[in-house]
Every structure is written in C-alpha cells, then in structure tokens.
Amino acid sequence: MALFSRVSGSVGLITLQNPPVNALSAAVRQGIVDSVKRALSDPEVKSVVICGENGVFCGGADIKEFGGNMSGPPLIPMIHAIEAANKPVVAAIEGSALGGGLELALGCHYRIAHSKARLGLPEVSLGLLPAAGGTQRLPRLIGVPAALDLITTGRHITAAEALQLGIVDQVTKQSTVNAAVNFALNVAEKPLDARRISTFPCPHSSDLDALFEEAMQKVQKSARGAIAPVACVQAVRAAATQPYNQGMEREKELMATLFTSGQARALQYCFFAQRAVGKWRMPNGACWDTSKPRPVHKVAVIGLGTMGRGILVALAQTGLSVVAVETQEMQLMEAKQAVSGMLERGAKRRGVVPTLHNITYSQNIKSVAEVDLVIEAVFEDMALKEKVFQQLSAVCKPGTFLCTNTSALDIDHLASQTGNPELVVGMHFFAPAHVMKLLEVVYGPRSSPQAVATAMHLGKKMGKIGVAVGNCRGFVGNRMLKPYIEQAFFLLEEGGTPEKIDQALEEFGFPMGVFKMSDLSGLDIGWRVRKGDGLAESSAASQQSPRIRDGRRYSPLGDLLCEQGRFGQKTGHGWYQYDKPGSQLARSDPWLHSFLEGYRAQHGLVARRIDQQEVLERCLYVLINEGFRILEDGIASGPEDIDIIYVFGYGWPRHRGGPMFYAGMVGLAKVLERLEHYHQAHPDVPYLQPCSLLRRLVASGSPPVNTWKEVIKKVRSQL
Ligand SMILES: CCCCCCC[C@H](O)CC(=O)SCCNC(=O)CCNC(=O)[C@H](O)C(C)(C)COP(=O)([O-])OP(=O)([O-])OC[C@H]1O[C@@H](n2cnc3c(N)ncnc32)[C@H](O)[C@@H]1OP(=O)([O-])[O-]
Numbered sequence: 001m002a003l004f005s006r007v008s009g010s011v012g013l014i015t016l017q018n019p020p021v022n023a024l025s026a027a028v029r030q031g032i033v034d035s036v037k038r039a040l041s042d043p044e045v046k047s048v049v050i051c052g053e054n055g056v057f058c059g060g061a062d063i064k065e066f067g068g069n070m071s072g073p074p075l076i077p078m079i080h081a082i083e084a085a086n087k088p089v090v091a092a093i094e095g096s097a098l099g100g101g102l103e104l105a106l107g108c109h110y111r112i113a114h115s116k117a118r119l120g121l122p123e124v125s126l127g128l129l130p131a132a133g134g135t136q137r138l139p140r141l142i143g144v145p146a147a148l149d150l151i152t153t154g155r156h157i158t159a160a161e162a163l164q165l166g167i168v169d170q171v172t173k174q175s176t177v178n179a180a181v182n183f184a185l186n187v188a189e190k191p192l193d194a195r196r197i198s199t200f201p202c203p204h205s206s207d208l209d210a211l212f213e214e215a216m217q218k219v220q221k222s223a224r225g226a227i228a229p230v231a232c233v234q235a236v237r238a239a240a241t242q243p244y245n246q247g248m249e250r251e252k253e254l255m256a257t258l259f260t261s262g263q264a265r266a267l268q269y270c271f272f273a274q275r276a277v278g279k280w281r282m283p284n285g286a287c288w289d290t291s292k293p294r295p296v297h298k299v300a301v302i303g304l305g306t307m308g309r310g311i312l313v314a315l316a317q318t319g320l321s322v323v324a325v326e327t328q329e330m331q332l333m334e335a336k337q338a339v340s341g342m343l344e345r346g347a348k349r350r351g352v353v354p355t356l357h358n359i360t361y362s363q364n365i366k367s368v369a370e371v372d373l374v375i376e377a378v379f380e381d382m383a384l385k386e387k388v389f390q391q392l393s394a395v396c397k398p399g400t401f402l403c404t405n406t407s408a409l410d411i412d413h414l415a416s417q418t419g420n421p422e423l424v425v426g427m428h429f430f431a432p433a434h435v436m437k438l439l440e441v442v443y444g445p446r447s448s449p450q451a452v453a454t455a456m457h458l459g460k461k462m463g464k465i466g467v468a469v470g471n472c473r474g475f476v477g478n479r480m481l482k483p484y485i486e487q488a489f490f491l492l493e494e495g496g497t498p499e500k501i502d503q504a505l506e507e508f509g510f511p512m513g514v515f516k517m518s519d520l521s522g523l524d525i526g527w528r529v530r531k532g533d534g535l536a537e538s539s540a541a542s543q544q545s546p547r548i549r550d551g552r553r554y555s556p557l558g559d560l561l562c563e564q565g566r567f568g569q570k571t572g573h574g575w576y577q578y579d580k581p582g583s584q585l586a587r588s589d590p591w592l593h594s595f596l597e598g599y600r601a602q603h604g605l606v607a608r609r610i611d612q613q614e615v616l617e618r619c620l621y622v623l624i625n626e627g628f629r630i631l632e633d634g635i636a637s638g639p640e641d642i643d644i645i646y647v648f649g650y651g652w653p654r655h656r657g658g659p660m661f662y663a664g665m666v667g668l669a670k671v672l673e674r675l676e677h678y679h680q681a682h683p684d685v686p687y688l689q690p691c692s693l694l695r696r697l698v699a700s701g702s703p704p705v706n707t708w709k710e711v712i713k714k715v716r717s718q719l
C-alpha cells in the first residue's frame with residue numbers, strides 16, 4: 001500500500017509501504033493512484049514528495065506477481081498521471097530505485113537521491129525490458145548512448161553517477177525525505193512544462209544507424225542467445241526515432257513478446273533461486289536461520305598457487321587480516337608480487353586504496369596459530385592434505401575453523417585427521433577465485449551447523465554466492481561435470497570433432513564448449529585424477545581392453561593426449577592448437593584430426609555424422625541425470641542449489657535457468673525418454689541410465705520445478 005500525509009503545511013507525502021523493497025504490487029499501485037488523486041485535489045497541497053518506507057525507495061515491479069493474475073491499476077497510466085500533474089512531484093530516493101521504481105521516479109518532475117542510493121533499470125537480467133516508459137524516458141533524459149548502456153546491461157549505478165548523467169537533480173548525505181520536502185516547498189509555484197521528460201526531444205548524434213548497429217552487435221556478442229538485450233536496443237531505437245507515444249507502443253509490443261518467454265521465466269527463476277540458496281538447510285534439520293556464524297577477524301590461506309592467490313585477494317578486499325603460508329620460497333615471492341598487482345589493479349578500478357597491509361606472508365605453518373579460520377589450498381593430493389590438516393589441528397588455537405578448497409576429495413576423511421572434526425568444512429572456490437561468484441560450502445557428516453554458517457557468512461562477505469552441499473566425490477558441480485566430459489569423449493570416438501561439439505554447446509549458450517574449457521583448465525588435471533583412480537594406465541600396461549574399465553565404457557582419448565604432452569593452453573596444444581604456450585585463441589589442429597582418425601581405425605570404430613541435437617542431448621541430459629542422482633542422494637537440498645552452482649560456476653547460460661530448470665522446460669518425460677534411448681544404444685555407459693528420482697518425478701506427473709523439493713522429500717523417504 002501507500003500512505004498519504006501532509007507535512008510542512010503544504011507538501012503531500014506519499015510513502016510506499018511494501019517491505020522489504022517496496023515492490024510495486026497491486027496494493028502499492030492502488031495506494032499510489034489514490035494518494036496522487038488526493039494530493040492533486042487537496043487545495044492545501046502545493047507540491048508532492050514520493051518516498052519509500054524503511055530507507056528503500058522502490059525495488060520495481062513485484063516480480064512475484066508476474067507468474068499470476070496481474071490485477072490492480074497498471075503502471076503506465078499511473079506514472080503518466082504523476083508526470084501530467086499540475087503540482088510538482090519530487091522523488092526522494094533512498095536505498096534502491098530499480099526497474100519500475102526508477103521508472104516511477106522518472107515520471108516525477110524532480111529526483112533527489114541519498115549519496116548511498118543505487119539506481120538502475122535491471123529488467124534485462126529478468127528477461128524483460130523497462131516497460132513502464134523506461135526505454136522512452138531515459139534516452140530523452142540522458143541521451144541514447146548512456147541509456148543504451150544502462151538498459152542493456154541492467155547495471156546498478158551510484159547516486160554520484162546518476163547525478164553526473166543527469167538522472168537525479170540533487171544528492172544529499174542528510175535525510176533524503178527532509179531534503180526532498182524542502183526542495184518541494186521551493187519549487188511549489190514553478191512551471192512544470194520543462195520537467196516532463198516524455199515531452200523532451202531525444203538527444204542523439206547524427207549517425208544513429210551506425211550507433212544502433214554497433215549496440216546491436218555488442219549485445220548479440222555478449223548475450224549468447226538471450227533475447228531481452230536485443231529487444232532493449234530495439235526499444236531505445238524507437239525512442240530515438242519515433243514520437244513518444246509511438247515509442248511507448250513499441251515498448252509495449254516488445255515487452256509482450258518477452259513477458260511470456262521461456263527466457264524470462266528462466267531468469268526470474270534464477271533471481272529467486274539465488275536468494276533461496278542463502279536459506280540453506282542440512283539433512284539433520286540445522287538451517288540458516290537457527291545456526292549463527294561465529295565472528296571471523298583473522299584468516300589464513302595455506303598454499304599460494306592459482307587458487308590460494310585468488311582466495312587471498314578476495315579475503316584482503318573484504319578488509320580481513322590474512323596470514324598467507326607457502327612452503328616454496330620461489331612460489332612465495334611470485335605470489336606476493338602477483339597478489340599485490342591484483343589488489344592494486346582491483347583498487348584502482350574501484351577507486352579505493354589497496355589493502356596490501358592486511359596480509360602477512362610466511363613459510364611457517366605455525367604462524368597461523370591465532371587465526372579464526374583457515375582455508376587450505378595446497379596441491380590436490382590426499383596424503384599432503386592429510387598432513388596439512390594434522391599440522392593445522394596441532395598449531396591452531398582451539399575453535400579455529402579448518403576449511404579446504406579441494407575440488408573433489410573427501411571432507412570427512414580430512415576432518416578425521418583433526419582433533420575437532422566438527423570444525424572442518426569445504427570452501428570450494430572457482431578459478432579465478434577473486435572473480436568467480438560461486439562458492440560451494442561442503443559439509444561432511446560431522447561438520448557443525450556453526451561451521452557451515454560461518455563459511456557461508458564469510459563467503460557472502462567476500463561477495464560470493466554460497467551454496468551449502470553435502471560431501472561426495474566432486475560435490476555437486478564437478479560430480480556432474482564428469483559424465484558431461486565423458487560423453488564428449490565418446491562423441492569424439494563416434495565421429496565428432498572438438499570444433500563441432502564445442503560449437504553446439506556454445507550455440508546453446510555456454511561461453512566455451514567442453515574442449516575449449518578443458519584446454520583452458522589443463523588436461524593434466526583430469527589425467528592426474530584418472531591416474532589416481534587407476535583408470536589412466538597406458539593400454540600396454542593395462543590388462544583390460546583400452547576402452548573398458550571395470551565393465552564400463554571408457555575413453556582413453558584424454559590420457560593419450562596427455563601422454564603426448566598436450567595439456568591444453570599452457571603447452572600450446574590440447575584439443576586445439578595455440579600460437580604459443582599460454583595463448584588463448586584456439587585454432588583447429590590438423591594433427592588432432594588425423595590422430596582421431598588413426599584412433600578410430602585402430603579400434604575398428606566407423607565415424608558417423610553426429611548432429612547438434614545429439615551433442616546437446618547426450619552431454620546435457622547425462623549431466624542433468626547426475627543432478628537427479630545428487631538430489632536423490634541428498635547432496636543438494638533442491639534443484640535451485642544445482643542450478644545456481646551451474647549458472648555461477650560453470651557458465652550454464654542464465655537465460656536457460658540452470659540444468660534442472662532446463663530439464664523442466666524441455667519436459668521431464670522427454671529427458672527420460674531420450675536417456676532411455678541413449679542408454680539402450682550404449683548399455684555400458686551407466687551414467688546414461690535414467691535415475692530413479694527422474695522416473696518417479698515423471699510418474700508423478702512431472703511437477704513444476706518449484707515444487708520438486710516437496711516431491712523429492714517424499715520420494716527420498718520411499719527410496
Ligand atoms: C506487461 C506487464 C507490464 C509490467 C511493467 C513492468 C515494469 C518494470 O519495468 C518491470 C520491473 O520493474 S521488473 C523488477 C525490476 N527490479 C529488479 O530487478 C530489482 C530486484 N531486486 C534487487 O535487485 C534486490 O532485491 C535489491 C537491490 C532491491 C535489494 O537487495 P537486498 O537488500 O540484498 O535484498 P534481497 O535479498 O535481494 O531481497 C529481499 C527480498 O525482497 C525480494 N524482492 C526483491 N526485489 C523484488 C521485487 N522487485 N519483486 C518482488 N520481490 C522482490 C527478494 O526476493 C527477497 O525476498 P525473500 O523472500 O526475503 O528472499
């Protein structure tokens with residue numbers, strides 16, 4: 001709702017009330033319509049201020065209403081009535097003015113913002129466009145290039161940037177409502193004709209075609225198949241080339257297409273899923289709102305390789321005091337230099353002072369004695385990690401949380417090396433750790449809820465999206481990746497090429513296909529794991545057929561490349577060739593193609609044509625199938641956890657909502673049918689065998705993804 005009151009004698013104050021972000025629900029819109037009417041008809045009221053309760057102006061349209069019946073007064077006429085008012089209306093912006101919230105403010109005649117406020121039109125990240133006049137008013141106010149930037153990226157800007165762009169008229173560090181009321185008193189009698197943004201001509205340069213051509217190319221390149229950014233450009237083009245009313249028609253038309261699209265559903269699902277994962281729950285019932293984190297002031301990072309350095313940077317940037325331990329002198333020197341460089345560049349970008357003084361470097365593990373939490377990031381070697389955990393348990397003060405960044409190893413086994421297994425959890429960051437948003441917080445059977453809460457809280461402080469998951473080989477993300485990569489290898493054996501398989505996955509929306517990704521992370525990593533598992537023995541040494549391990553189909557292709565010293569980008573050759581070691585531009589490699597031909601001939605395999613659909617179905621459905629197994633095993637508590645892990649850690653296109661959401665969009669029955677089909681064709685690939693949870697969900701009518709948690713709970717209890 002919205003509350004009307006009269007303040008300072010002649011100012012009508014309209015306060016939006018819909019906690020926590022004053023979203024424009026039907027009740028709020030009705031409240032605004034009624035309050036505006038009242039203010040305009042009250043002769044005592046000379047000017048109006050619109051503000052939001054609890055220090056937040058407005059978070060935009062109520063996204064929860066999008067899926068259902070949208071009753072109540074529509075936004076566009078409501079904002080139009082405010083702009084057309086014959087009394088000045090001032091928006092008092094505190095907290096956030098986002099989406100419809102900023103569009104409401106753009107309908108006002110003046111905007112005053114608090115210095116800490118954030119403004120933006122983030123609709124594009126929900127698969128929409130600013131459809132309450134935002135695409136038509138913003139370019140008229142700040143020009144086409146700046147409006148295109150804000151509308152197509154959806155980025156939030158500070159009050160200072162909004163002032164510089166001309167979106168707000170004044171920024172205050174004091175009470176925004178007081179400042180707006182004083183402002184409203186001063187402008188009460190001023191003419192309003194020059195304040196109605198919809199009447200402004202749209203300022204633009206002469207070469208509009210070139211400008212929009214460039215903008216379109218830019219969004220198409222970065223959008224990877226997302227339709228909303230393209231529609232945003234089209235809507236702004238209408239603002240620049242057509243009168244306001246026609247532009248509004250175009251905005252409406254484009255919004256109608258987006259509003260009911262699968263992409264908008266997927267992106268809005270991601271919005272809520274991102275918030276849902278913060279409300280974690282362990283199988284024993286412990287959860288986010290009953291488990292309080294312990295304060296962490298001082299942290300240690302052990303091992304300053306690729307991951308340790310990124311984690312160190314992310315920790316130092318939060319202002320925490322960090323002890324960094326590395327045994328190799330050379331590595332320590334290099335790490336110091338690299339970390340200082342990263343912190344300096346980061347600080348320059350953000351216009352702040354680098355936090356170099358927060359870090360103490362050491363070669364001695366005893367220097368971590370006083371820290372509250374340790375993050376271990378030494379080599380992925382269980383024997384080494386065991387030793388490190390034993391040392392940590394001996395040197396750290398009582399109660400220190402011991403966390404490991406292992407990609408796949410058993411958290412419970414590491415916990416058993418310490419005197420207090422309840423203090424041990426996984427904090428699995430993704431490379432580069434100071435950039436990637438995802439953090440898997442892995443609890444073992446003995447991890448305490450407080451350890452989970454503390455790791456989740458620290459992750460949040462570091463700007464990460466933490467997802468709490470159970471302990472199993474590879475946890476959630478890497479466990480699902482294994483069958484995905486395995487299918488890609490099988491497809492190569494059957495006639496595919498790295499180029500064709502990657503192309504199919506990139507057209508689906510991944511930033512890079514499976515082979516480019518493997519070249520980037522290093523083929524030797526998987527090789528080392530397969531060797532550790534006794535899989536990657538050279539065929540001569542093996543007693544088994546080179547393409548079978550333990551009765552299951554196995555592809556030694558990755559091992560054979562590694563035996564040739566082809567580790568990917570770092571060696572200049574992998575599934576592709578690169579100009580030199582470390583180069584990033586992947587080029588097709590004739591050697592690889594003749595190697596594949598030779599391999600197929602050696603094993604009596606006849607290459608066949610594999611189409612894009614088969615690549616997608618086999619690679620993605622097998623990954624999804626493993627996701628269902630993870631749900632069945634209780635390793636992830638719901639599909640949202642898996643989807644957020646894939647969107648923020650593995651480049652799954654957000655406009656497809658994550659693998660589990662995508663399965664729902666495709667139709668669970670279809671996923672099941674295709675898995676059955678491929679499993680029949682490849683009975684020696686157990687990953688293709690549909691898991692029982694998927695079968696049960698199909699049998700129970702393929703319920704929508706947001707109801708799976710309940711269904712899974714029942715199914716799990718029956719399994
Ligand atoms: C054809 C039809 C025409 C329609 C016209 C459309 C016009 C318009 O252009 C469309 C829009 O405005 S689209 C909208 C454009 N606006 C946006 O995209 C802004 C989206 N919101 C945000 O970016 C952030 O929430 C803020 C930065 C506002 C606050 O961040 P923070 O302080 O970290 O808080 P937090 O943890 O993030 O959220 C707290 C709680 O509020 C909830 N909730 C939040 N916004 C909501 C909303 N709009 N709605 C509902 N709920 C919303 C959130 O789920 C959470 O709920 P929980 O049950 O407690 O978990």
Ligand SMILES: NC(=O)c1ccc[n+]([C@@H]2O[C@H](COP(=O)([O-])OP(=O)(O)OC[C@H]3O[C@@H](n4cnc5c(N)ncnc54)[C@H](O)[C@@H]3O)[C@@H](O)[C@H]2O)c1
Nearest residue numbers: 303304305306307326327328331377378379380406407431
């Ligand atoms: N690289 C990735 O993409 C990635 C992603 C997520 C998780 N991980 C995991 O993170 C961990 C580290 O991986 P990385 O890629 O950073 O390895 P890395 O080889 O780059 O670095 C490991 C560092 O640990 C140091 N070290 C070894 N023993 C030590 C000890 N006893 N005390 C202090 N330092 C010691 C080494 O000298 C080296 O500098 C592994 O468990 C790995 O599985 C890696």
